[in-house]
Structure formats: C-alpha cells, structure tokens
Amino acid sequence: MPPPRRCCIPVCDNSKNGNSKHIFHAVKNGWKPMLKNLYGISCNGGSKICEKHFEASMYANMMTGSKRLLSTAVPSLQLPPPLAFNTVDVETTAMTIDESPF
Numbered sequence: 001m002p003p004p005r006r007c008c009i010p011v012c013d014n015s016k017n018g019n020s021k022h023i024f025h026a027v028k029n030g031w032k033p034m035l036k037n038l039y040g041i042s043c044n045g046g047s048k049i050c051e052k053h054f055e056a057s058m059y060a061n062m063m064t065g066s067k068r069l070l071s072t073a074v075p076s077l078q079l080p081p082p083l084a085f086n087t088v089d090v091e092t093t094a095m096t097i098d099e100s101p102f
C-alpha cells in the first residue's frame with residue numbers, strides 16, 4: 001500500500017488527510033529554498049504539493065484536457081503568511097538572516 005497522498009503545505013486541508021481527488025505535484029528542488037525561506041516550510045524529497053497552490057496560468061493546456069504544470073510554475077496560492085510578515089521588528093529580521101548572497 002502506498003502512503004496516502006498529502007500536501008506538504010501545512011495550512012492546506014490536503015496536508016492532513018490526503019485527497020485523491022486532487023492532483024499532487026512532486027516538489028521541485030527549485031521550490032524548496034523558497035518554501036523554506038519565505039514560509040518556513042520544509043519539504044523532503046518525497047513531498048508533494050497539491051494543485052490548489054497553483055494558478056490556472058501555471059498549467060499548460062493539453063489537448064487531452066489533462067493538467068500539466070509548466071516548468072516555470074511555482075506554488076503561489078493558499079500558502080501561509082510569509083515569515084517576514086510575522087516579524088514586527090525589522091531589525092530583528094535583518095539579524096536573523098545569516099545566509100549572504102555573496
């Protein structure tokens with residue numbers, strides 16, 4: 001028996017029970033830093049994200065009527081509030097950033 005499909009977005013209904021009615025997409029490596037840094041969501045290798053988090057424009061229109069994510073698609077809908085919005089003190093935010101882009 002495969003494990004139930006669940007969404008790795010904590011605020012998503014599909015993260016608790018799984019729901020086979022929804023399409024689940026494997027988490028791309030490119031999404032992981034964004035999810036971690038912006039939302040504090042850690043997605044492991046087997047994580048999936050359900051279709052609720054993607055705008056319609058992020059899907060290619062297939063002749064068959066099936067949905068296929070564009071390679072440039074990123075999850076943007078029904079995500080938890082970005083971490084920065086939870087922090088009142090801007091200076092504290094700056095001090096907690098320890099990864100230099102240089």
Ligand SMILES: [Zn+2]
Binds near residue numbers: 007008013014
């Ligand atoms: Zn979801």
